Amino acid sequence: MSKFPFAFLDEQSKKEIRRAVLKGVAIPGYQVPFASREIPIGRGWGTGGLQITLALVGQNDVLKVIDQGSDESVNAENIKKLVQKTTGIETTIHTSEATLIQSRHRIPEVPLRSDQIMILQVPEPEPLRHVERSEFKTKQMHAEKEYSGAYLLLFEQIMRYGQTSEGADYPVYVHNRYVMNPSPIPRFDNPKIHQSDALVLFGAGREKKIYAVPPYTNVESLAFDDYPFEVEAFEGKACKATGLTNVFLDEFTDEETGETYYLCNDTSYMQEYLEQKRGI
Template identity: 50%
Template sequence: MTLKDLTKPWAAFNYGFLDESAKRELRRKMLKAVAVPGYQVPYASREVPMARGWGTGGLQATLTLLKPTSVVKVIDQGADDSVNAVSIRKFFARVGGAVETEDTQKATIIQSRHRIPEEKLREDQILVLQVPDPEPLRAVQPDMSIAREMHGDADYGQLWLVLYEQLVKSGRIIQGSSYPSMVNGRYVISPSPIPRWDVKKLHQADHLTILSAGREKRIYAVPPYTNVEPLVFDDVPYRVEDHQDKTCYRSNVTGFFMNELPQDDGSSRHELSDSHFGVKQIRRNEGEAVEIAKTWYNNGRMD
């Protein structure tokens, strides 16, 4: 036997990089995830030209949804211009002929790591969230077979206990990103490592959200107009990050999620986490006619 016998003849890659069998499976699993909101559907995660843990789940979901008319935006912790975001966006353009954009309103598919855009999404847009750890019960139940049974029984008492312990020890719930949330009154999900600020954007949203974990081989969804309720006690309201009084030093905009930038003198400056939303604001301040869609928050509060 020779090396030539073990190799296949050269052929161009399939449209959207993934083979048709992989895309058919992912489409079926997405449909099941939409039909049972919040339920983690297992799938055979394929190899893609990216290391596990760097967004392979989101990459596979987007490649499955891709078509020649797609307009794709990729976000990496709010930024459109990071190395990871730019590389993934150019990959979609190369393997699927998709149009690249940084404008939330122009995109038909938005793949994101750790953030949901500040501008509201429409019914004709799909949000794909990269998920490193889809299991909200992992911290209280490391045995995944038992965790699956707990989901089946809607047994989330241990999660409530964790939140109660945080209240007792710290006087407030200190859970930051990946805040456990009930979807459609049935399944508790880990809504990706998005901040608490973004969790409320999933509730009764106009758009479809697909959450995909390539390393863990799980996919789940939040369909449009579905209830997403963070786990909170009746007498302890849900609190988002207190950014109401923070002002972006570049765009002079107040009342949105900010990145803190430590300075050499020990002080801090803040800038909008949603980078292209900040660019739009700067261009508007300079007198350009820029269209900015309605936002989820107004002066630091959900409308």
């Protein structure tokens, strides 16, 4: 029997976090302040996402945790162990089996359903921080819908490189109102948030912010008419293990031959595909 309360946090803390989540759902893309609690993992290792998970998890939930596409990294395993030891719930590596999915840097390749909640860990929730250090002024800019600074960064990249070079944290317009950081997911995953069947929640523990994209909400990546938004291009490349081309790929180099090859970043999706192919 665990010496901690169910899901580690006390009930008052869970209620306060759930209230912040509800406000975030009611105002898509708006950063809701909350009293971030101390939990037994280091700041910057997913405390915001974990607090949302601990506040929402129930006895019948099934949890999946991803760290940069992998279910078996140290960070993902430790988060799963903490939740499991304080709740007794089941965990899984299969996206289709999970009711709660907590992730660092990726949205699964398997399309999410309406009975699932996607929880993303966020290191820096403020999309205007690169142009304004003052929290007071960024709040004012959001209130006035003053987002020229967000476009300026993309414009500078186009002037310098001929295209936008923002690989992760590519800003999005939510519900035609707030510009939002979608967490450090690759651009490849931005379209998955648009009109998603699942509720998508974002937690920044160090910055003490929670925000949300409700199901079936319009989410548009920032772009210019003459430089439209494009996801990472993998033309002519395929996953070495599966042959898949419509997934986010990681590049590897064979130490013996020096050959460059690619593998699907979502390890559980790759495993499921191979098992299905073998008829397991």
